[in-house]
Amino acid sequence: MTQPTEKLYDADAYRTAFTAHVIACTQGDGGYDVVLDRTVFFPEAGGQTPDRGTLGEAVVRDVQIDDTGVIHHHTFAPLQEGAEVSGEIDWKHRFDNMQQHTGEHIFSGLICNRYHCNNVGFHLSDQTVTMDYDRAFTKEEIDGIEQAANEAIWRDLPIEIAFPDDEELKNIPYRSKKELSGQIRIVSIPFLPPGAEGKRLKGSEQVDDPSERPAYLDICACCAPHVHHTGEVGILKVLALQNYKGGVRVTIACGERAFRALTDSYLLLSGLARKLSTSPEEVPAQLEKLREECAGAKRRSAELAEAMLTEKLNRISSDIITNDTITTDINLDTGVTSNISITNRSNTSEASGPNKKHLLLFENAMDANSARRALNRWAEDHRGCCILLLGDDETGYQLLIAAGKADPDADARVPADRLKERLGIKCGGSREMVQGRVSSSRQEIEEALKGS
Ligand SMILES: [Zn+2]
Numbered sequence: 001m002t003q004p005t006e007k008l009y010d011a012d013a014y015r016t017a018f019t020a021h022v023i024a025c026t027q028g029d030g031g032y033d034v035v036l037d038r039t040v041f042f043p044e045a046g047g048q049t050p051d052r053g054t055l056g057e058a059v060v061r062d063v064q065i066d067d068t069g070v071i072h073h074h075t076f077a078p079l080q081e082g083a084e085v086s087g088e089i090d091w092k093h094r095f096d097n098m099q100q101h102t103g104e105h106i107f108s109g110l111i112c113n114r115y116h117c118n119n120v121g122f123h124l125s126d127q128t129v130t131m132d133y134d135r136a137f138t139k140e141e142i143d144g145i146e147q148a149a150n151e152a153i154w155r156d157l158p159i160e161i162a163f164p165d166d167e168e169l170k171n172i173p174y175r176s177k178k179e180l181s182g183q184i185r186i187v188s189i190p191f192l193p194p195g196a197e198g199k200r201l202k203g204s205e206q207v208d209d210p211s212e213r214p215a216y217l218d219i220c221a222c223c224a225p226h227v228h229h230t231g232e233v234g235i236l237k238v239l240a241l242q243n244y245k246g247g248v249r250v251t252i253a254c255g256e257r258a259f260r261a262l263t264d265s266y267l268l269l270s271g272l273a274r275k276l277s278t279s280p281e282e283v284p285a286q287l288e289k290l291r292e293e294c295a296g297a298k299r300r301s302a303e304l305a306e307a308m309l310t311e312k313l314n315r316i317s318s319d320i321i322t323n324d325t326i327t328t329d330i331n332l333d334t335g336v337t338s339n340i341s342i343t344n345r346s347n348t349s350e351a352s353g354p355n356k357k358h359l360l361l362f363e364n365a366m367d368a369n370s371a372r373r374a375l376n377r378w379a380e381d382h383r384g385c386c387i388l389l390l391g392d393d394e395t396g397y398q399l400l401i402a403a404g405k406a407d408p409d410a411d412a413r414v415p416a417d418r419l420k421e422r423l424g425i426k427c428g429g430s431r432e433m434v435q436g437r438v439s440s441s442r443q444e445i446e447e448a449l450k451g452s
Pocket residue numbers: 101105187222223224225226
């Protein structure tokens with residue numbers, strides 16, 4: 001049986017290069033599985049991505065650890081079994097992971113101490129860092145923890161690693177995400193004595209009361225590499241807070257990631273300010289002003305469209321319509337259209353019998369409430385139904401059908417049923433008014449209504 005791999009990163013998280021003996025190299029799925037006697041490559045574990053780097057000339061594409069503690073380096077090229085090999089990790093990637101991971105300890109230690117909750121999930125990918133807690137939090141509570149986390153970073157507290165025996169472990173109140181067995185690695189961040197912190201925080205006020213805080217910011221069982229001092233985390237920024245499985249999920253960024261995220265936000269905001277010809281501080285007020293102007297313009301546009309539709313319907317009823325493309329009379333019973341191109345409606349009477357003739361009108365999309373008001377006005381002194389379609393073939397049509405009140409037999413559901421039956425549309429309403437959506441083309445709608 002292969003011995004567990006010696007984890008050089010346990011002793012020194014800052015070591016980037018090493019030499020080792022190749023214990024085994026087997027060809028596998030799309031590459032090679034290399035086992036060494038020792039390694040600085042941290043495997044995928046505890047919710048974070050594995051180290052990247054090279055073994056000799058071979059690029060390491062993945063690193064995994066099995067249940068027996070053997071670390072498997074997945075490479076694109078083979079290595080000679082028994083040979084000595086030099087390896088090197090991608091330090092930029094590793095240090096980034098160390099910053100994010102240590103930031104998680106600071107945030108989780110603070111929040112779990114202050115609110116007696118548990119960290120029940122952690123995910124550290126190359127893009128995002130999320131932490132899950134089994135309690136609901138307000139934004140203000142999270143803001144408070146974010147502030148305290150950054151103060152802990154400014155204090156530049158030491159991060160200590162220990163391998164206590166079973167007896168010592170019993171007296172250590174450490175956090176752990178799962179039941180652990182075997183040698184437990186304890187990561188702790190002790191608060192420094194006030195005098196020592198005072199030197200680090202020259203001229204700065206102590207924010208919390210040292211007599212009320214625990215001796216440790218965090219004590220946690222953990223196998224991953226961490227930075228030596230909290231100051232190396234640089235900055236911790238909360239990017240998102242969402243409700244998650246009865247608790248919350250907090251997204252953070254630390255170090256260079258936080259710096260980039262804040263820089264991107266600043267560039268976005270200053271770009272927005274330039275476009276609005278204002279200062280970044282004035283952007284919210286300017287946007288509110290624009291929003292109000294836009295709402296006013298929309299309202300005026302809807303009023304105009306309503307007035308135009310009312311006018312058009314009036315002209316049709318006055319038999320002076322000359323636009324031959326917008327209206328057609330339809331007899332649903334016979335399928336005969338008496339006048340598709342209406343140039344003079346004096347030759348065509350409106351519905352002479354129950355549901356005989358209807359007016360079909362295609363218009364550009366407009367506010368449905370405005371259209372309904374115009375149709376209601378038309379219905380007051382007309383016969384038959386007015387079938388109004390708002391939209392175009394590309395985006396589909398909003399359907400409104402009004403029944404003229406001068407005709408006691410007019411029923412908006414009759415043409416609606418025809419469209420339902422022939423085009424499978426969805427609509428609903430009453431005898432007076434039906435509304436719905438139609439995704440068919442204008443031609444299909446006309447044919448569905450005209451065909452007997
Ligand atoms: Zn850790």
